[in-house]
Every structure is written in structure tokens, then in C-alpha cells.
Amino acid sequence: MSRNEYMKELELALRRLPKAEREEALSYYNEYFDDAGPEREVEVIEELGDAKESAAQIVKELALKRLEEPKPERAARKGLSTLWIVLLALCAAPIGLPLLLLVVVFGLAMVLMVFSIFVALFLSGVVFVAVGIVSIVAGFYFLPSQLASGIFILGTALGESGVGLLLICAGCASCKYIYQGMAGFTKRLLTRGDKK
Secondary structure (H helix, E strand, C coil), rough: CHHHHHHHHHHHCCCCCHHHHHHHHHHHHHHHHHHHHHHHHHHHHHHHHHHHHHHHHHHHHHHHHHHHCHHHHHHHHHHHHHHHHHHHHHHHHHHHHHHHHHHHHHHHHHHHHHHHHHHHHHHHHHHHHHHHHHHHHHHHCCCCCCCHHHHHHHHHHHHHHHHHHHHHHHHHHHHHHHHHHHHHHHHHHHHHHHCC
């Protein structure tokens, strides 16, 4: 391979580089060949290796050089975008803050509502169980003297106790499922914007 063939192959491999950088690299290799002289041309080609490998090395070095260079225009753009974000935040504050307050109050109201449902079901269940226990005592009191009334009161008492236990279980279960539903809804609401 001659010097001209090597340089043509190198230029072809560097065709994607910007013109100035490509010409600078080709100029460096031409000077290298000129310094070695025509009698050492084959030796220099062997020393440099394949033209495509040399081109790949040049591209890598240029990429690293670009990474190390500071980019003032990018920093200016970043500062400008930060300024726009601050301005938009200030303009949106009269609308955004009341909306945020509304969401917080709504969330607290939902939690309070769930808690009040749980308390109402639990207390109703406790009252039904207590009335059932009192009715059982009354049923046993009436059982010897008025058999039919005693049995009726005992049956009613057992029904009241059963309803009370069901209300207590329903209160605990509903509280669990309602809180899970609220947590899922809140999670979906908060992560809704992150999926974009």
C-alpha cells in the first residue's frame, strides 16, 4: 500500500467528521509522512497500522475532547430554562396554591369519612352485642314463668348479638379495603405525571 492509497482510505473513513477536524487530522498524517520521507513510507504505514483503525482512534480522541470542553451555550440555556420555570411558578402560585390546599383538605376529609364509617359500624356492632347480652339475661329471666316469651327474647337476643358481631367485622373489613383503595387512588394520582 502506498502513501496515497493510505491517505485516501483514511479520508474515506473520516468522511463523517466535520470538515475542519477531518482536514486537521489528514494534515497531521501528511506531515508525519513528510517527516519520515519517501524512503520510509512503507515503514510508516506499518507503524501506523490499518487506516480504518487510525480513523477510529481519531474519532474517539475527538469525542473525548468534545466531552471535556465546557459548553457555555448549554449552561446559558439551562439558566434561562430555570428562569422560565421560576417565572411560571410565580404566575401559577395564585391558582396552584388554592388547588393544592383543596387537594389536601379533600384528602383529609376522605380519611375522616373513612374513620367515621369505621367508628359508626364498630360502635353499632358493640351496641347490638351489648343489647343482645342484656336480652339474653332477660330471656333467661322470663323463661321459667313465660316460656314462649323467654324463647322469643332469647332468639331475638342471639340475632342482635349476631348482627352486632357482623357489624364489627364489616367495620374492620371495610376500613381495611377503603384505606387500600384510597392508597391506590392516591398512588395513581401522584404517579400519573411520571409515566409520560
